[in-house]
Amino acid sequence: MSFDQGNGETENTSGSLLDLLRLETSSDWGDDESPNEKRDSSSSPKKRLKSLLSEAGNGFCADCGSPDPKWVSLSIGAFICIKCSGVHRSLGVHITKVLSMNLDEWTDEQVDALIEMGGNNAVNLKFEAQIPENYSKPKPDSSTDERADFIRKKYEHQQFMNNDLQFYCPFPSPSTSHYSNPSCYSQSLPEKKNTKKQSGGTRIHGIGHVFRNSWRRSERSESKPRKTNSMEGMVEFVGLINVNIVRGTNLAVRDMVSSDPYVILSLGNQSTKTRVIKNNLNPVWNERLMLSIPESVPPLKLFVYDKDTFSTDDFMGDAEIDIQPLLSAAKASECSSISEPIRFGNFKTDKESNVLVKDGTITLEDGRVKQEIAIKLQNVERGVLEIELECVLLTQ
Numbered sequence: 001m002s003f004d005q006g007n008g009e010t011e012n013t014s015g016s017l018l019d020l021l022r023l024e025t026s027s028d029w030g031d032d033e034s035p036n037e038k039r040d041s042s043s044s045p046k047k048r049l050k051s052l053l054s055e056a057g058n059g060f061c062a063d064c065g066s067p068d069p070k071w072v073s074l075s076i077g078a079f080i081c082i083k084c085s086g087v088h089r090s091l092g093v094h095i096t097k098v099l100s101m102n103l104d105e106w107t108d109e110q111v112d113a114l115i116e117m118g119g120n121n122a123v124n125l126k127f128e129a130q131i132p133e134n135y136s137k138p139k140p141d142s143s144t145d146e147r148a149d150f151i152r153k154k155y156e157h158q159q160f161m162n163n164d165l166q167f168y169c170p171f172p173s174p175s176t177s178h179y180s181n182p183s184c185y186s187q188s189l190p191e192k193k194n195t196k197k198q199s200g201g202t203r204i205h206g207i208g209h210v211f212r213n214s215w216r217r218s219e220r221s222e223s224k225p226r227k228t229n230s231m232e233g234m235v236e237f238v239g240l241i242n243v244n245i246v247r248g249t250n251l252a253v254r255d256m257v258s259s260d261p262y263v264i265l266s267l268g269n270q271s272t273k274t275r276v277i278k279n280n281l282n283p284v285w286n287e288r289l290m291l292s293i294p295e296s297v298p299p300l301k302l303f304v305y306d307k308d309t310f311s312t313d314d315f316m317g318d319a320e321i322d323i324q325p326l327l328s329a330a331k332a333s334e335c336s337s338i339s340e341p342i343r344f345g346n347f348k349t350d351k352e353s354n355v356l357v358k359d360g361t362i363t364l365e366d367g368r369v370k371q372e373i374a375i376k377l378q379n380v381e382r383g384v385l386e387i388e389l390e391c392v393l394l395t396q
Contacts, residue, residue, distance in 0.1 A: 057121035077117025254306035317377025
């Protein structure tokens with residue numbers, strides 16, 4: 001009897017220990033739940049973003065300390081202000097991909113990635129680990145030149161990082177993403193060779209690596225930054241223009257019977273493009289792209305091309321739009337207390353040869369200044385582009 005009782009106690013004790021181990025493992029590892037299982041189904045991505053702002057460090061711009069940032073570097077994981085976001089965009093999406101918390105659409109996967117990155121405190125712990133004592137961060141009232149100098153050194157040249165540390169990133173590898181991520185650092189040697197420029201934080205093995213990296217850092221800090229095509233970060237911005245490429249109609253044929261069209265937007269020295277739509281002369285993109293508006297407000301240029309795999313992409317037309325009226329309407333609405341929707345009037349494009357298929361009416365609705373345009377493509381036999389423009393001032 002006593003022997004059977006002892007066996008029962010042993011089994012109960014073992015069961016209790018197993019339960020405790022399961023509980024401990026569950027608390028440490030989230031019980032192997034994926035982010036999709038753990039997230040609150042009742043919270044939208046935008047609501048989850050706003051809740052992240054209340055966490056320590058996220059309520060101020062990671063680069064200049066301005067309160068209540070409304071922009072996010074998705075690839076770095078930092079919350080930034082609108083002025084610093086202009087410099088970030090000028091660096092290119094291969095370094096920092098910027099999204100607006102209010103103007104862009106967000107997915108739960110993107111918010112999950114931000115949570116994994118740890119927010120502004122984690123970002124600055126990594127990218128500002130070794131700021132020299134005689135060098136100071138920009139402040140909310142700093143000039144664009146000061147912001148650009150600091151942000152380039154911080155993210156592009158990675159001069160303030162501690163190269164003895166190793167960091168990880170929750171984003172997919174570059175092979176599954178449209179942009180490479182400067183906060184991801186590879187462990188394997190082949191990957192380190194392929195991403196030498198982005199992987200400044202790779203773990204260093206051996207004293208030879210230490211000396212070589214020290215020499216490179218001093219060379220970067222002493223040499224003047226080269227002029228690149230992203231010099232828009234060195235000028236004053238007056239606002240942002242949010243362009244929705246809606247659709248193309250009756251576009252030109254560049255393959256046998258169809259085309260693989262995509263659109264390039266250009267504003268000053270900045271450019272960005274849509275995705276390619278295969279075999280379609282009436283493509284529907286509905287793709288939002290954003291550019292910074294420099295103080296000297298250049299025209300917005302659009303170029304349509306047919307994507308070719310084995311040869312140069314074929315030209316399918318272009319157009320040019322004067323965005324100065326839209327910017328003027330945005331400035332006028334900023335001083336207005338009218339809450340009802342209003343029309344500012346119709347404006348034509350910059351070139352007389354450009355034909356507006358329908359009126360380019362500028363409207364103010366829900367505090368947003370917008371313009372819808374259907375424009376005939378130039379220097380091509382046919383084709384129409386429909387786009388929607390929205391102007392956002394830096395003060396908004």
